[in-house]
Amino acid sequence: MRILSGIQPSGALHIGNYFGMMLPAIELQERGEALYFIANYHSMTSLFDAEQRRKNSMDVALDFLACGLDPKKAIFWKQSDVPEVTELAWLLTTLTPMGLLERCHSYKDKLAHGISPNHGLFAYPVLMAADILIFDSNIVPVGRDQKQHVEVTRDIAIKFNQQYGDTFVIPEPQIREEVAAVPGLDGQKMSKSYGNTIEIFGEEKPTRKKVMSIVMDSRTPQEPKPDAEKNIVVQLLKHVAPPEVARDIEERLRAGGLGYGDLKKNLFEYYWNYFAPMRVRRAELASNLDYVQQVLREGADRAGAVARQVLTRAKCAAGLD
């Protein structure tokens, strides 16, 4: 079984990325052949600062390795080091109906947020399809917002297979319902583009301040809160605290007597401790960047070998040999 996923180097990674995509990906590396990459070509659709991209890419590598990606089990590389995906993307683009891309929520959301779109942003799901199909991937672990892109990939693959004969494996998205959309500080989906994130490796003081500033309603500590399960802090706590602790805190909030300040302090402490061992590992990796570069280079070599085989198969099928 081949498992594949990618993450864009478009800013500091947050706990929504961690619980929605990275943790499932890390757990899946035990279960099959895992391939994970830093989607730096994709980041070009919305980030235009070269130095920033370079820095973010290294940060994503450090974050992912610190969080448990094991280069002995998973292949890990930078997307642009396997440039064959861009060639495959061209083959796929000629079979992609405009309407399929026009219907993509993530594209429509960006338009609605006033972004003036470039062609790359529109064609983004085709490059993502190439990423997935060029490795004969079976399973794609992602958060809920990427589900439609995997469905687009399936549509394109089916169309190619019908047109040119059986060429691609049809992939499945894998989405864990309990972490499909981790809420941000303001209750919307946590996202870099909404400025509502708790970073995985944020600094202590500013992150504590962010957590303490989550806006709550005006009920007094003594008042019972029958809707405790809807509270954003409770929802976030469920990810970082042991289940029995999170349940106990939720019950105390429901019964009345637990103030919002104390609730938020609990969230910060459990969050901070949850990522403590990874913070140590990250600092070790940051002082050994040569090792990280070497992991990415070796990953690119291994990924490239697979990609070239599948690209040759696709070119042959399309009469380009």
Ligand code: ADP
């Ligand atoms: P962002 O919305 O912050 O820009 P990305 O689009 O780069 O995040 O997402 C990277 C991965 O993390 C994707 O698989 C995405 O589905 C997942 N992800 C992002 N935000 C969340 C969230 N709030 N909850 C669950 N998964 C998320």
Ligand code: TRP
């Ligand atoms: N579009 C994904 C995101 O923004 C990143 C990505 C690029 C990806 N190519 C992929 C994810 C292939 C899974 C498979 O999060």
